[in-house]
Amino acid sequence: GESVGLHLPTLSVQEGDNSIINCAYSNSASDYFIWYKQESGKGPQFIIDIRSNMDKRQGQRVTVLLNKTVKHLSLQIAATQPGDSAVYFCAEMVGSGYSTLTFGKGTMLLVSP
Amino acid sequence: EAGVTQSPTHLIKTRGQQATLRCSPISGHTSVYWYQQALGLGLQFLLWYDEGEERNRGNFPPRFSGRQFPNYSSELNVNALELEDSALYLCASKVRGNSPLHFGNGTRLTVT
Numbered sequence: 481g482e483s484v485g486l487h488l489p490t491l492s493v494q495e496g497d498n499s500i501i502n503c504a505y506s507n508s509a510s511d512y513f514i515w516y517k518q519e520s521g522k523g524p525q526f527i528i529d530i531r532s533n534m535d536k537r538q539g540q541r542v543t544v545l546l547n548k549t550v551k552h553l554s555l556q557i558a559a560t561q562p563g564d565s566a567v568y569f570c571a572e573m574v575g576s577g578y579s580t581l582t583f584g585k586g587t588m589l590l591v592s593p
Numbered sequence: 594e595a596g597v598t599q600s601p602t603h604l605i606k607t608r609g610q611q612a613t614l615r616c617s618p619i620s621g622h623t624s625v626y627w628y629q630q631a632l633g634l635g636l637q638f639l640l641w642y643d644e645g646e647e648r649n650r651g652n653f654p655p656r657f658s659g660r661q662f663p664n665y666s667s668e669l670n671v672n673a674l675e676l677e678d679s680a681l682y683l684c685a686s687k688v689r690g691n692s693p694l695h696f697g698n699g700t701r702l703t704v705t
Contacts, residue, residue: 512691523597523683523696524636531691569635573691580626580649581694583636 492590499560501587503553503570510572514581515544515555519566527555527568557589565591595619597697599684605703606674614669614700618686624648625667626687626694627659631680639682642667643689674704 493499505513511532516524530537530544530553537544543556553570567586598617606612618625627639638651642661650657656672665686671678681701685694 514693516696521698523685523698526693526695529691529693580638580641580651582638583628585635 489585490588490590492592493560495560495562495591495593497560499555499557499564499589499591501555501557501568501570501589503555503584505551505553505570505572505584507572507574507582508548508551509574512573513544513546513553514571514573515542515553516569516571516583517564517566518569518586524569560589560591562591562593565589597684597686597695599682599697599700601700602698603701603703605705607705608674608676610674612671612674612678612702614671614682614684614702616667616669616684616686616697618665618667618684619695622686622688622695623665624687624689625661625665626685627667627669628683628685629653629680630683630699631677636683640669671702676704678702679704 514529515527517527518524528539528542528544530546541558545554567588569583569586571581571583573581600615624643626641628636629639630636639653640659641649645661659669661667681699683696683699685696687694
């Protein structure tokens with residue numbers, strides 16, 4: 481079975497709110513994590529990544545937090561916009577990169593104006 | 594920089610036929626991955642090619658196969674199509690090491 485899962489299948493927020501999407505992973509050997517955004521009819525788009533030697537990484541309006549103790553990953557989106565509405569996937573990779581990427585089932589983020 | 598390109602965008606086949614899907618990676622990327630995304634489901638890993646060789650395959654039957662050409666482009670072949678093969682097939686490429694996969698927009702395969 482999949483080793484990466486998500487707590488909430490759908491998250492509804494108002495425009496301007498901050499959004500938090502959560503992800504649990506079960507493989508303690510995973511050392512590289514990525515968040516992707518997938519809009520309808522398109523392929524997944526890279527948002528942000530983090531390596532296991534980090535706890536936090538920030539991008540433009542997004543922050544990824546990694547808690548290795550409880551094997552939990554989260555994506556925070558600041559000032560959520562309608563254009564952020566999409567399905568968000570977390571993914572994990574084990575090893576030096578010479579490996580495959582395992583995806584979670586995804587969370588749908590719905591942003592209301 | 595051109596992204597990952599896949600062709601065709603849509604493909605309709607009947608049960609028992611064969612389908613061939615094509616992928617061109619980002620220039621400089623040597624690894625190509627194939628994923629299947631059935632409607633409403635997550636991405637299931639199919640195949641991984643690097644430097645022309647198959648490095649790993651997911652839990653799919655042998656009728657799913659592919660290859661990578663010297664220019665790093667790739668083909669996915671699905672033989673003896675079944676109705677449940679209907680899905681979005683995504684190709685992604687990356688450079689070596691801990692780096693993200695970059696995806697194309699997929700080929701929507703419909704088997705009737």
